[in-house]
Amino acid sequence: MKTNLYILMAFLMEIGMLVGCSADGIPEKRDEVLPDGLTYIRFGVEAASGQGVDENTLQNLTVLQFDLDESVADVTEQDKAPCVTARYLRNPEPETDADGGAKGYYLIGLKASTKDTQYLVFIANAGSMFQDYKGTLGDFKALTIPFDQKTNNGENQLMLGAGYVPVKGVDDEQTHPVILKRLVAQIHFNYTKKLEVTEARFTPISLRLRNVPKVLKYADGITEATDYPEKTSENFTDYTSIIDKIEEGFTWYIPQNVRTAAADGSYGDDFRTYVELSGIYEAPNMQDQLVTYKFYPGKDDHYNVSRNYSYEMLPVVGGVNSFDANVSTRNLTVSPSANCFVVAPEAGSEVTFDPHDSPGTDVAGTEIVYADQVIENQYSRIADVRPVWQTSANLIDVIFADGLVRVVPNAKGETGNALIAAYAADGTTILWSWHIWVTPYAKVLDGTGTNGYIHTQTDSNNNTYEWMDRNLGALNTYREDKNRNLYYQWGRKDPFYDKTQNSAISSVITAADKGNALNFDVSVKNPTVFFQQQSGKSGTWHGGAAAITNLWDPNTKTVFDPCPAGWRVPAKLAWEAYKWGSGGNMAWDTANPYGTVWTVGPGVYSWFPRGALNNSIAFDTGNAYMWSTEWASTTPYTYKITSSSGSVANTIVGSLGGSVRCVKVK
Numbered sequence: 001m002k003t004n005l006y007i008l009m010a011f012l013m014e015i016g017m018l019v020g021c022s023a024d025g026i027p028e029k030r031d032e033v034l035p036d037g038l039t040y041i042r043f044g045v046e047a048a049s050g051q052g053v054d055e056n057t058l059q060n061l062t063v064l065q066f067d068l069d070e071s072v073a074d075v076t077e078q079d080k081a082p083c084v085t086a087r088y089l090r091n092p093e094p095e096t097d098a099d100g101g102a103k104g105y106y107l108i109g110l111k112a113s114t115k116d117t118q119y120l121v122f123i124a125n126a127g128s129m130f131q132d133y134k135g136t137l138g139d140f141k142a143l144t145i146p147f148d149q150k151t152n153n154g155e156n157q158l159m160l161g162a163g164y165v166p167v168k169g170v171d172d173e174q175t176h177p178v179i180l181k182r183l184v185a186q187i188h189f190n191y192t193k194k195l196e197v198t199e200a201r202f203t204p205i206s207l208r209l210r211n212v213p214k215v216l217k218y219a220d221g222i223t224e225a226t227d228y229p230e231k232t233s234e235n236f237t238d239y240t241s242i243i244d245k246i247e248e249g250f251t252w253y254i255p256q257n258v259r260t261a262a263a264d265g266s267y268g269d270d271f272r273t274y275v276e277l278s279g280i281y282e283a284p285n286m287q288d289q290l291v292t293y294k295f296y297p298g299k300d301d302h303y304n305v306s307r308n309y310s311y312e313m314l315p316v317v318g319g320v321n322s323f324d325a326n327v328s329t330r331n332l333t334v335s336p337s338a339n340c341f342v343v344a345p346e347a348g349s350e351v352t353f354d355p356h357d358s359p360g361t362d363v364a365g366t367e368i369v370y371a372d373q374v375i376e377n378q379y380s381r382i383a384d385v386r387p388v389w390q391t392s393a394n395l396i397d398v399i400f401a402d403g404l405v406r407v408v409p410n411a412k413g414e415t416g417n418a419l420i421a422a423y424a425a426d427g428t429t430i431l432w433s434w435h436i437w438v439t440p441y442a443k444v445l446d447g448t449g450t451n452g453y454i455h456t457q458t459d460s461n462n463n464t465y466e467w468m469d470r471n472l473g474a475l476n477t478y479r480e481d482k483n484r485n486l487y488y489q490w491g492r493k494d495p496f497y498d499k500t501q502n503s504a505i506s507s508v509i510t511a512a513d514k515g516n517a518l519n520f521d522v523s524v525k526n527p528t529v530f531f532q533q534q535s536g537k538s539g540t541w542h543g544g545a546a547a548i549t550n551l552w553d554p555n556t557k558t559v560f561d562p563c564p565a566g567w568r569v570p571a572k573l574a575w576e577a578y579k580w581g582s583g584g585n586m587a588w589d590t591a592n593p594y595g596t597v598w599t600v601g602p603g604v605y606s607w608f609p610r611g612a613l614n615n616s617i618a619f620d621t622g623n624a625y626m627w628s629t630e631w632a633s634t635t636p637y638t639y640k641i642t643s644s645s646g647s648v649a650n651t652i653v654g655s656l657g658g659s660v661r662c663v664k665v666k
């Protein structure tokens with residue numbers, strides 16, 4: 001991965017700082033005929049050593065000459081000095097003698113001045129961005145560089161040096177020393193394990209640098225900062241987690257975080273840069289623990305992180321260290337990955353899952369690879385996880401920390417549904433989304449409750465299936481009109497709601513006709529958009545050359561399957577286990593004509609509410625359509641339930657919103 005400091009060119013053009021200045025943009029040679037008014041100066045240029053970093057290569061070098069004599073003491077006046085020459089060396093090489101031996105200096109043509117000295121700024125490894133620079137010294141000192149861990153590393157490091165040098169119209173045989181210092185600090189972290197408990201195990205899941213200055217100032221290289229950046233939240237950020245190869249260690253390059261003591265002697269502790277290591281600690285006769293360690297690179301210097309300095313951090317992880325204020329722990333159970341998580345609405349209930357683990361197998365033809373959605377090289381792409389919609393205010397709280405997502409339901413016993421999403425660093429791009437089903441039925445599914453059932457049914461081939469007693473998203477099994485569920489377009493993982501039943505999300509879910517240009521990436525980024533029927537696609541909602549018929553698959557749980565872990569959308573054959581008429585146990589409820597009753601046993605039944613969502617997301621009170629994973633030649637199969645003809649395996653267009661009844665994975 002190359003250092004991408006050339007993003008600065010576009011940045012500076014945007015703020016209007018790149019305009020013409022006298023620069024020829026060619027390497028210096030002693031026999032070169034210099035433009036009028038320029039004179040050669042010798043410089044011994046070298047990178048500062050002794051900081052533990054050895055990325056000293058000069059890929060390129062720019063020299064900015066400001067018309068400023070060192071006798072000017074007032075900073076305001078200094079900042080008014082204009083750039084009078086900018087010289088750019090593409091491949092800087094020191095001068096050589098007749099035998100090819102290095103003379104140890106560079107010849108650089110600068111503009112002769114009548115002033116005693118000129119202020120020179122040397123910039124290494126910034127590319128050609130300053131070869132046409134024109135502006136004042138104050139303009140230059142105000143420039144900043146956006147920083148992140150993915151584009152700034154140890155290769156081609158930006159370095160800077162400055163000082164006053166006489167630039168006269170005569171040959172100057174003196175070699176003026178120039179020491180270049182890196183504008184960044186290096187933080188290298190590599191932990192080792194020496195667990196104190198026999199047979200204990202620590203598995204890292206997240207390595208993260210926190211409280212990092214957002215930008216780097218060029219002025220850091222020519223002035224000594226006393227308190228930079230200003231200690232406000234707007235100036236700091238947390239880098240996204242490193243989630244792969246953590247045990248191999250990692251190195252960051254960041255702007256300095258220099259601290260000045262306040263009147264009370266504190267150093268702005270809220271903004272100390274630190275490394276956060278999180279992992280799962282397992283030991284015999286002990287519940288698994290999520291352990292998070294904090295390590296401070298500048299601890300021995302009032303927590304300063306200084307430019308051109310290397311911080312070598314080699315901690316030893318010994319256990320939960322509950323006595324250490326920089327170690328936090330909590331009991332942890334990580335739920336298996338899925339697109340739906342079920343949680344009971346009561347105090348003490350919660351769901352924790354790893355958003356970097358795939359909820360199923362990728363589907364060829366969609367160009368969606370789950371790992372690529374949420375991971376880039378070693379880095380998590382997820383910057384935040386938060387609700388997209390929820391059926392009532394404060395139904396759930398969502399916490400994204402330590403590389404894991406934690407969902408805590410309300411403690412009031414309120415049931416409902418929510419959709420949460422992982423967002424990229426821009427704060428708006430959705431990378432993936434998950435359905436949260438808040439219902440007491442969660443305890444039936446995990447085997448600890450009795451507020452519902454799991455039913456067994458056998459098909460004509462003597463295959464046995466275990467079924468939920470309600471559709472996905474349903475909040476109870478009451479036989480009434482308002483007992484509805486969530487609705488799904490065939491092959492999509494994200495649910496839709498009958499908006500007439502809930503005003504809290506009526507403005508969030510929309511319908512859109514994207515035509516045949518729609519792709520799966522668009523659908524993942526827009527989980528609240530109900531994509532309308534695509535012409536020429538047998539009623540599918542997605543674009544492309546042909547319908548993709550294994551988005552839900554009868555043989556595997558795919559990345560688009562909407563059911564909780566251990567459950568899946570049923571195959572067509574599973575639905576054929578249900579029987580109507582004489583000898584059957586399925587019947588339209590004539591006393592409560594809002595759906596179908598499946599009588600499991602005395603006083604035990606399962607409810608199939610009527611209705612579906614049409615192409616405009618309007619609720620259709622007619623038939624109920626229960627999706628299967630399979631297709632006929634042109635359209636997907638459903639289990640269609642009607643008040644007049646009972647039930648039949650039928651096909652409908654996949655762009656409609658049908659119901660999902662999950663069956664246990666065998």
